[in-house]
Structure formats: structure tokens, C-alpha cells
Amino acid sequence: MAASNAKRAVVVTGASTGIGRAIVDELLRQGFQVFGSVRKAADAERLAHELGANFTPLQFDVTDEAAVARAAALVKQTLAGRALFGLVNNAGMPSGGPLMHQPPAELTEILQVNTVGQLIVTQAFLPMLGAERGFSGQPGRIVNISSVGGRLVAPFAGAYQASKHALEALSDALRRELMIYGIDVVVIEPGAVITPIWDKAEAIDTTRYANTDYAPAMKRFYDWFFTTGRSGLPASRIGELTCRALTAPKPRARYVILRRKFFNWTIPRNLPDRWLDRIMARSIGLNRLPR
16 A cells, blocks of 8 residues: 555545546555445445455435435545545446437436536535535545547537536636635546447437438447447556546646547647538538438
8 A cells, every 4th residue: 555645535436337447446556545436236335345445335326416415424424534635526428319319308317417416426525625624634636537528529429528518617617616725626538448338328229310311420420439439548547647637746637638649639629620520521421411
């Protein structure tokens, strides 16, 4: 155990698999005390068995305010007056489809999970991070796991990307508002990462769009999307970066991490919007239809 991290406690949401599990693994490796949220009792039992004494499972859905409050009370009791060193908002869900046809209820659901849920969790743990007097230790730090899609938008993932774009705005506002308490907010924006989320994303029913004008372009896009996703970065890289964002004396406000960053991020982000529109349209066949 890293002696300098002994007694430092971090809460990580969405800890059962993928990026969340990789973050938990890295924090434990670095000697932190970790509280990890899951939605299912079976996952809580499994992780408690696999990860040992320095890990405590918390069972809640990020949209359930009462359950989140109960988990925060448990963490407060366990810390016994110590401040929380960090909060990692990682829990989230995928979504896909053309916005012209996607049910608005799906947008509501993904915003509730990927954006509103992050605020629910943040508000519950902010007192222990230093927004309330009476805790020993320095103010803590929040790390929000966003996505490159929060700032670089592709077609057919608009609802998901809207939720991450909103999380970017919440993060900027929180970072500035929480300066009075000395609490910092850092955003991590991963590209494709090898996790089970690709299986969840591929399981999303897109057959309802099969008779729309978007069907051919959607097939090309998703063929590329899932191939790219399954050849992305290992989740451990995000775990290592998250640990660095939590512990760096002067972290950046944002960290972008993906393969071929110059080609897949720097160039697209610096192209005029209309150029990028045309490049994306040509690549997947979003050609103007004859009248």
C-alpha cells in the first residue's frame, strides 16, 4: 500500500464493470480506500469478495435521490469525521438513433442518468468533500467521466452526446462555483475504450429505424462505430489517468484520451463545422436524397 494514500477515501460510481472497475482497481493498487457504487446486490457481493477490505460497495441508482443519500450517510459514518478525498462520477448508459425518429422519452432517460444523476451524486457527497465545515483534511476533488462525444459530435448518437455535452457544462459551472471551498472539478474525455458498454450499445434495438431514410447510413456508421470501440484503449488507461487527475497538484481542467489523438481529435476539432459536416456525410453516405 502507498503510505501517502493511506486513509484517503474516494467514491466511484458505476464500479461494477468497464471504466468504473478499472478506476477502482487502480485506486486500490495505489492504496486508497474506495467506495464503489453498483445497482445490483449481486454485483455488490461479488466486488466485496474480489476486492478486499479497502473496498466498500454502495448500492444505488444515480437517479434515486433517497438511495444516494443513504449511501452518502454510510460513507460519512465510515469516515468518522475525515473528509472525502475524491468523487469520480462515472456511471452512465449508452443510447443511439437518428434524432428525427428517436422517442423523446429516451432523451429524457439518458439525460436523467448521464447528467442529472451526476448532479444528484455530487450534491450528496459535496459536504464531505469540503463544502461543509467539520471534516478533517483538505478539500477533495471531483472527476467527471465525460466523452470525446461531449465536444465532438457524430450523427446517430445525439442523445448520448447531448448528455455528455450537458455534463461538460455542469462541470465548468461546478469548477467555478466550488472555488470558494477549494474543491476542484476535472473532466476526463475518453474516446473508444474496450469495455462491456459496446455489447450494451450493440444490443440497442435499431430495427425500428430500418424503414427510415437513415437505415443505410446508420448501418455504415454502426459497423464503423462498434469496430472502433472494440479496438479502443484498454480501460486501465482511463483508471491510471483518473488517479492522476485526482492526485496531481495542479491538474488540467480536461484530459482527452483516445487512440490517434491528432487525427481523431485535434484535426476534427480545428476544422470549420461545415467541412466536418461534409467529411462525416461522405464517410457514411449521408447524401442528400432526390426529391
